Amino acid sequence: SQQGEEDPQALSIQEGENATMNCSYKTSINNLQWYRQNSGRGLVHLILIRSNEREKHSGRLRVTLDTSKKSSSLLITASRAADTASYFCATVSPNTGGFKTIFGAGTRLFVKA
């Protein structure tokens, strides 16, 4: 079963608008990461937020983490057509032998030029 549940499943916006994606998870985590995937290709790491952090920024990206609600959000500001991709959250949790990473189902973002 997947740890991270993301919503919306798909999002279509105009260039210049902001896009917000949400991720919820079930168990305690070490950190939460967001990745982007362009159609049928490998994933690209965007940002990592640790369980003791509440917010992180990287360029046009802003990630928040609420461990009490077991949820995170990814905000992309001033979106561009090149941001069109699938976005995945991944939770990293302690596991026998180390840590396990579980990916959510992803949000498909389409930015219209």
Next chain:
Amino acid sequence: KAGVTQTPRYLIKTRGQQVTLSCSPISGHRSVSWYQQTPGQGLQFLFEYFSETQRNKGNFPGRFSGRQFSNSRSEMNVSTLELGDSALYLCASSPPGLAGSSEQFFGPGTRLTVL
């Protein structure tokens, strides 16, 4: 630094055959993880290797196996292929550091089609 490379990029096999996929991590990375991605199940963790030892394993049948070599290169093998094994297989490596605290660097994937 060169990124994570995976070979082959595309593969077509028939049911019952076996297949071996290869992954070369970024130089200096000792942790290699494998994932299966399908439209129906999404991204699912297969296993992780660190210093030639399997450190974590997902919920896949024994037909799926892997190994890691002393140079950190990794291979995964799927025996007795089934139609449902058709997927994009992704390999990711992580830099040295506190376990579980690092980002993963993904390769472009191997697209396996089972006929």
